[in-house]
Amino acid sequence: MSRGPALAVVGATGAVGEVMLRILSQHADVWGEIRLVASPRSAGRKLAxxxxxxxxxxxxxxxxxxxxxxLFLVPGEVSARWAPVAAARGAVVVDSSPAFRADPEVPLVVPEVNPHAVRLRPRGIVASPHDTTLTLAPVIGALHAGFGLRELVVASYQAASGAGRDAARALREQISLVADSDLGTGPGDVRRAVGEDGLGPFSGPLALNVVPWTGELLGDGWSSEELGLREETRKVLGLPGLRVAATCVRVPVLISHSLAVHARFEGEVTVDRAHEILATSPGVVLYDQPEVGDFPTPADVVGTDPVWVGRVRRAPDDPTALELFVCGDNLRKGAALNSAQIAEMVAAELAASAGPSPLPAEPSSAPSSGG
Amino acid sequence: MSRGPALAVVGATGAVGEVMLRILSQHADVWGEIRLVASPRSAGRKLAxxxxxxxxxxxxxxxxxxxxxxLFLVPGEVSARWAPVAAARGAVVVDSSPAFRADPEVPLVVPEVNPHAVRLRPRGIVASPHDTTLTLAPVIGALHAGFGLRELVVASYQAASGAGRDAARALREQISLVADSDLGTGPGDVRRAVGEDGLGPFSGPLALNVVPWTGELLGDGWSSEELGLREETRKVLGLPGLRVAATCVRVPVLISHSLAVHARFEGEVTVDRAHEILATSPGVVLYDQPEVGDFPTPADVVGTDPVWVGRVRRAPDDPTALELFVCGDNLRKGAALNSAQIAEMVAAELAASAGPSPLPAEPSSAPSSGG
Structure with missing residues (x-):
């Protein structure tokens, strides 16, 4: 490990993998070999x-x-099968899938919120949360540290790409179909313009519409993403009894999730103190001057690393509660970036345990190509 | 008044006026003369x-x-000027603008919720709530009657047409612009595709985006629509101390507002009882079978009269709270329909006070044309 630890990127050819390769090319290079891994049918492809x-x-x-x-950037069933194989061969696995998020022996890590949890990994696996949780966590983690969180009510505005590359493509095609059609204003006119074949993975048309459903159906009418946001937020914050009620809604946005958040704390809060906390929190940009039109929107934050927060108000009838609007790129912080951050923490830990000065300040040779 | 009371429709040539003329043509005809009134530059036009x-x-x-x-279907400043004129000449005014909603001497009426309030009108004026309040009121009024409401947390998904006809047109043009452009995934790419001239009345691009702002800026970072939803809901329900925290967001939908609602009640609630209440409430359609994909979306409810409710769940950590998703056509129940319903209640009251049988079961002659 003279030139830093060796990294495998599993799922390098997917949507999140593509973003990951860009991030690895932009971040300080802490790695020795980087090996790109994908399904056998993608083997032999060359990526930069x-x-x-x-x-x-x-x-x-x-x-x-x-x-x-x-780094596992693959669906849950692939991670469930292969992450233990990688761990058994001595690798520390950083998994972005849902497979291990609820496992009590697998830490669920957001580096800005619970960095120390990464070292407690009895299975050799560290999990990264779902994109919606990751949009929320840096903001709510900082406010929890300042005020003590009691309850969350969240409504989401989730981008199509959160459902995968095909979903984002389906939305683009729907946008073209409705742009070209002479839409009426009757029930089902948008559905007819899009056609049953054009729905893609969504349960209704998404262009010129919103669909109050993301994920799978669990019991009592809840979706997996709504209950997942609750379980994951509790685990990341270390608050197993936190009250969380979420409604997850897909909106016709390509990339970047948004959340309207009602957060109740242990005691009185002020907007001024919340601004101070958020303005100095890592991974968070405070953008909150509505008098000049400054608040985050998904189209404006796409492609950026941090999560953005604005519309900070104290609830008019409850001095212990804040209202917030949060936006973040679901393919960056919401997926690839958080996993990269975790992997870089593990790299630093491995480097520190390997010797006194294992990482050169400047890379002394060209990076090796994997394969 | 032998053939029913005479009705003036002020603002007949606007977007809501157009829907109103359709409603008046479809509903049971309780009117004598119907006179269409608009600004002098529209005088002389003929409408059906x-x-x-x-x-x-x-x-x-x-x-x-x-x-x-x-019936006043005009901006607030026009209502403020002319509604007192009409009232002074003996007409009962039904005003859909914001001008009188907060006036303690003007009742704010949703016929499914507080019909009796219409009779107490010391100024001769009855106000109809804002479209967002009207989307919420029939559902939350019914649940309040059943369970006793304590607190609301609301996040909105508001259609472009709520900001007027030009706003809906701007969204359609933006959809065409982004459909034709080779969009990147960087910050501001959507904004560049739409162009500053294409923003219309919105403070950011609305196509492929959401904008967490509707209305004017009031104090402490609140928008007029967020605080208006609070004040109007309190007034319609007769609950001046009700806790309401709202975040209002514009979404790229042409017609129909949606709301994610967290409602806390006095005691324990059940989804079964909530379903019973909602299934039998006037002006409400319960559409809640997520296991077969049945939940309301704005594109599916547009053009219909009722408000639609689905995704009814009990909060996982609070047996006194329900989560709901509500959709309604903002140009029908959200504007024209509610005002028409109020006007028809006034017509029935006037007819009852005029004599024993003032309204023929069948119109005996063709309606007169106004002017």
């Missing part, structure tokens, strides 16, 4: 990372030989 | 109502001569 072409290798046991940290 | 062409007359004192009920 750190300015070098890198050949994709097929997901298999030996793909993890010599790997120190394995 | 009850199957007859009707000439528009200019707004002036004498436009209210012989009028029993005057």
């Amino acid at each position: 990372v750190r300015g070098e072409e890198c050949e994709v290798v097929a997901l298999a046991d030996e793909a993890f030989d010599g790997i120190d940290v394995a | 109502v009850r199957g007859e062409e009707c000439e528009v007359v200019a707004l002036a004192d004498e436009a209210f001569d012989g009028i029993d009920v005057a």
Whole structure:
């Protein structure tokens, strides 16, 4: 490990993988080898990372030989099958899928909120939360540290890309269909313009519409993303009894999730103190001057790393509650970035335990290409 | 008044006026003369109502001569100027503007919730709430009657047409612009595709975006629509101390507002009882079978009269609270329909006080044309 730990990126050819390779090329380079791993049908493709072409290798046991940290950017069932394989071969797994988020032996980490949890990983696996939780966590974690959180009521405005690349493509096609159609104002006119074939993965048309459903149906009418936001927020904040009620809604936005948040705290709060806290919190940008039109919108924050917060108000009838509007790029902080941050924390930990000065200040040689 | 009271429709040529003329043509005909009134520049235009062409007359004192009920579908400053004129000439004014909603001597009426309030009108004026309040009121009024309401947290998904006809047109143009552009995924790419000239009345691009702002800026970072929803809901429900915290957000939908609602009640609630209440409430359609994809969306409810409610769940950590998703056509129940319902209640009251049988079961002659 003379040039930093070896990293495997599993799922390098997917939507989040693509963002991850950009992030790895932009961040300070702490890695030795970076090996790109994907399904066998993508093996042999070449992708650029750190300015070098890198050949994709097929997901298999030996793909993890010599790997120190394995970033999993794949669906839950793939992580469930392969993350334990990577861990058994000695890699620390950073998993972005839902597979291990609820596992009590797997820490769920947002580096701005609970960085120390990353070291307690009895299974050798660290999980990264769902994109909606990640949009909320840096803001609400900072306010919890300042005020003590008691309750959250959240309504989401989730982008199509949160449901995958095909979902974002379906929205773009729907936008073209409704733009070209002579829409009426009757029930179902948008649905007819989009057509049943054009719905994509959504349960209704998304162009010129909103769909109050994301995820799978769990019991009592709840969606998996609504209850997931509750469970994950509780775990990241270390508040197992926190009251959380969420309504998750898909909106016709390509990238970046937004959340309207009602947060109740232990005692009285002020907007001035909330502004002070948010203005100095890592990973958070306070953008809150409605008198000049400054508040975050998804189209304005897309492509940026932090989560953005504005519309900070004290509830008019409850001096212990704040209202907030939060936006974040669901493919960056909401997925690739948080996993990259966790992996970089693990890299620093491995480097520190490997010797006194394992990482050169300047890379002394060109990065190797994997494969 | 042998053939029913005479009605003036002030603002007949506007977006809400257009919907009002359709409603008057569809509803049971309780009116004698219907006189269409608009600004002097629209005088002389002919519009169809009850199957007859009707000439528009200019707004002036004498436009209210012989009028029993005057429906005002105009901006607040026009209502503030002319509603007292109509009332002084003996008409009962039904005003859809914000001008009188907060006036303690003007009742604010949602016929499904507080019908009796219409009779207490010391100024001769009855006000109809804002479209967002009207989307919420039939649902929350019914649940309040059943459970006793304590607190509301509301996040809105408001359609462009709530900001007027030009706003809806601006959204359609923005949809065409983004459909034709080769959008990137960087900050401001949507804003550049739309252009500063294409923003219309919105403070940011609305196509492929959401804008967490509707209305004017009031103090402490609140928008007029957020505080208006609080004040109006309190007045309609007769609960001056009700806790209401709202975040109002514009979404790229042409017609129909949606609301994610967290409602806390006096005691324990159940979804079964809430379903019973909502299934039997006037003006409300319960549409809540997420297991087969049945929940309301704005594109599916547009053009219909009732408000639709689904996603009814009990808060997972609070047995006294319910989560709901409500959709309603902001140009029908949200504007024209509610005012028409109030006017029809006044018509019935006037008819009852005029004699034993003033309204023929079948109109015995063709309606007169105004002007």
